[in-house]
Amino acid sequence: MTKPFRTGLGFGLAGLLAIALVACGGGGDSQSGATGGSEANVSGKIAVWDFEYETTPGYTKAIKALDAEFEKLHPGVTIERTAQPYENYEAIYRAAFTAHEGPDIMTMSPGQSGVLSYKNGLEELNDRISPEMNESISQWESVTPGLAAEGPRYGVPFGIQGWVFYYNKQLFAKAGLSTSFQPKSWGELISAGKRLKAAGIQPFAGGNKEGSETWGWFSLGFQSANTPQQTTELAEGKMSYTDEAVTKAFQPEIETQEAGLYPSDRFGKTAIEGFTQFAEGKGAMILGFWTTGGYWGDFNPAIGEKNLGIFYPPGNAQVGTLAGYADSIPVFAKNKDAAWALIEFLSSKKASETFFREAGILPNRGDVTLPKSAPVQARELVEASRSPERVIAPNAALQAAVNFGTMPAEMNQVLQGRTSLEGAQEAMQETAEKTRVE
Amino acid sequence: MTASSGAGSVGPRTGRRHGARHSGRGLTRWLFLLPALVLLAVLIVYPIGDAIRLAFTSWDGFSAPHSIGLSNFEDLLKDKRFKESLLHNLAIVVAIPIWIAVPYAVACGIHTKVAGWRFFRLVFFLPVVLSPVVLGAYYGIVLAESGPLNGALRSVGLGGLAHEWLNDPALTLPVVIGIIIWATFGVGVLIFLAGLANLDEEIVEAAQVDGASRWQIQRHVVFWQLLPVIEFWTVIIVIASFTAFFPLIYTLTKGGPGTATFTVDFDLYSEAFTSGRLGYASAIGVVMMFIILVTCGGLVALLRWRRS
Numbered sequence: 001m002t003k004p005f006r007t008g009l010g011f012g013l014a015g016l017l018a019i020a021l022v023a024c025g026g027g028g029d030s031q032s033g034a035t036g037g038s039e040a041n042v043s044g045k046i047a048v049w050d051f052e053y054e055t056t057p058g059y060t061k062a063i064k065a066l067d068a069e070f071e072k073l074h075p076g077v078t079i080e081r082t083a084q085p086y087e088n089y090e091a092i093y094r095a096a097f098t099a100h101e102g103p104d105i106m107t108m109s110p111g112q113s114g115v116l117s118y119k120n121g122l123e124e125l126n127d128r129i130s131p132e133m134n135e136s137i138s139q140w141e142s143v144t145p146g147l148a149a150e151g152p153r154y155g156v157p158f159g160i161q162g163w164v165f166y167y168n169k170q171l172f173a174k175a176g177l178s179t180s181f182q183p184k185s186w187g188e189l190i191s192a193g194k195r196l197k198a199a200g201i202q203p204f205a206g207g208n209k210e211g212s213e214t215w216g217w218f219s220l221g222f223q224s225a226n227t228p229q230q231t232t233e234l235a236e237g238k239m240s241y242t243d244e245a246v247t248k249a250f251q252p253e254i255e256t257q258e259a260g261l262y263p264s265d266r267f268g269k270t271a272i273e274g275f276t277q278f279a280e281g282k283g284a285m286i287l288g289f290w291t292t293g294g295y296w297g298d299f300n301p302a303i304g305e306k307n308l309g310i311f312y313p314p315g316n317a318q319v320g321t322l323a324g325y326a327d328s329i330p331v332f333a334k335n336k337d338a339a340w341a342l343i344e345f346l347s348s349k350k351a352s353e354t355f356f357r358e359a360g361i362l363p364n365r366g367d368v369t370l371p372k373s374a375p376v377q378a379r380e381l382v383e384a385s386r387s388p389e390r391v392i393a394p395n396a397a398l399q400a401a402v403n404f405g406t407m408p409a410e411m412n413q414v415l416q417g418r419t420s421l422e423g424a425q426e427a428m429q430e431t432a433e434k435t436r437v438e
Numbered sequence: 439m440t441a442s443s444g445a446g447s448v449g450p451r452t453g454r455r456h457g458a459r460h461s462g463r464g465l466t467r468w469l470f471l472l473p474a475l476v477l478l479a480v481l482i483v484y485p486i487g488d489a490i491r492l493a494f495t496s497w498d499g500f501s502a503p504h505s506i507g508l509s510n511f512e513d514l515l516k517d518k519r520f521k522e523s524l525l526h527n528l529a530i531v532v533a534i535p536i537w538i539a540v541p542y543a544v545a546c547g548i549h550t551k552v553a554g555w556r557f558f559r560l561v562f563f564l565p566v567v568l569s570p571v572v573l574g575a576y577y578g579i580v581l582a583e584s585g586p587l588n589g590a591l592r593s594v595g596l597g598g599l600a601h602e603w604l605n606d607p608a609l610t611l612p613v614v615i616g617i618i619i620w621a622t623f624g625v626g627v628l629i630f631l632a633g634l635a636n637l638d639e640e641i642v643e644a645a646q647v648d649g650a651s652r653w654q655i656q657r658h659v660v661f662w663q664l665l666p667v668i669e670f671w672t673v674i675i676v677i678a679s680f681t682a683f684f685p686l687i688y689t690l691t692k693g694g695p696g697t698a699t700f701t702v703d704f705d706l707y708s709e710a711f712t713s714g715r716l717g718y719a720s721a722i723g724v725v726m727m728f729i730i731l732v733t734c735g736g737l738v739a740l741l742r743w744r745r746s
Binding site for chain 2: 090091094095097098117118120121209210265267268269400401404405409410412413416418419431434435437
């Protein structure tokens, strides 16, 4: 063997090691197992992968209690719940799908960028879902292709999530603004921001280092300017990301940024840092979540329940929500019947009450009534979620690669004036075309 | 004749015995090598072969991969993000002279046993033992807009030098390259120190007798003797620049701002695990392998040509 050849072979092996990264596993056919759960089959170990477990204290407390109760109800069952990091869960889950090996239940994000992007590796659950369950639970669109109300279900939705604006009433009063604020147009919101600024108050708190605020602004902007039908078209790939409807959706955030209503270091701070800033009274408004993190449960103890206001995006009366999570059964699950029994148990009325009590997770069951002692914001949001104006939140229509990759990366550049919105939309469309899950 | 026939009769017998012993030793060697070869085949050769096969397929990880010929490679040629990532890797490779010069100079300093050389050797090696994830998280805090570095600059009246180090597309890649060099140059120092310890002192002394200055000795004697070490270090850097810094970039910038710090391995990860295009990601891996081969081969050839 000549020296150059040996050298070349050495380099070759070193380089090839790099591509071995993607070679773990191999192609294989997905196969569905038996369906139709019965109590007799509820035994053995149920392995669960959960990205919220051990991350959110309230959720962890609730789920531990519920798992223990389930095990008590089914003496032959052991639940092995594994905390998976949210930041990398899609990589971990995808590795499991390619290897055809993994847990019996996967906790997923809702919508196109979560559960629906893995639908080809998940059990269709319609045969297991009882008419009672179908009726009492909302947010089914989050787990149904095309975000449709009816169709194959690839998970069971839990909780209610969405984006909403929170504001500090004291700071609003200080700037001479109404403490029952609900703008009728985006222009009115920007005017209020300018008035706060003139009074020496930071209008918006926030951190958009990861680009997650843009998901919220996009969702509220799209919902405010467009129809639910257009959300479906975007989800189904019938609407291009270069469409005017998408352009309109980004405008409110761009205008708010251009008006200087955000802190100058917004793109160097994370969303969590932004929430902390708001809780410390260092900003009069913030784009927050309905539940779990960066929500009323975090802000009330810091600035007071009476001092925390909520307002919805202007434009129309629609209220956009999606599920907080979805629990799904992968096709390779070994203990499907027991897994389904656990999912059914966790979506029960009692479990929903426990989730709200311990973790502030808003119930997506119509038969759950919040206690009178529940914070006013929680009651208001639950009521809004049950109104006829409720629609699926448009960010549920975003494909994973657009949602987690192209959109935050491109829009952060647009918002800082480095690239054009048109270019960003073209990049999103290009990604969408390459990664659409059929 | 007799002798000849005798020799002829003995020779083959001895040869057979020798041959049997030889083939016995050969078999023993192979038996010793077998476990390692099996591991190599199962853990390296097979996955690599499979990755090459997948590069010619479309595969989402759920259904079976189906062959699409050269489509992935044709798409790569048109892929703006891949080209941009490749340019970022090349920028890292272009910094090789710094990558060599800094550890070389530090190693020479330590080799002369300057005061406190043991301490410096330890200090310079320290970053190498830190995980890239720790380094990424650490510099993410230090270089934040309101982080300690900008705070220190402002506190001494140098606020004009404070920047958004990790949010300025023009700055972030050089910052990342700087951190990568800092994080790895300790290995370079150790390698060069080992090279310096093996210098032929007689040649150095001969040069001194001939009246060569320290600079001349360094340039005409030490440098040329260390050229094989430089060659080795260059190859290591090139391979590492394409394959080793993903964890650092992931934790420090996540490829941002925008795609300003996307590298080829980051792009590969993103295509495989965010976009679910495993066949395409494999094609990126195959192309990356050939780029590493060509770059390393070219650099080694260049250094050897200079040496000759």
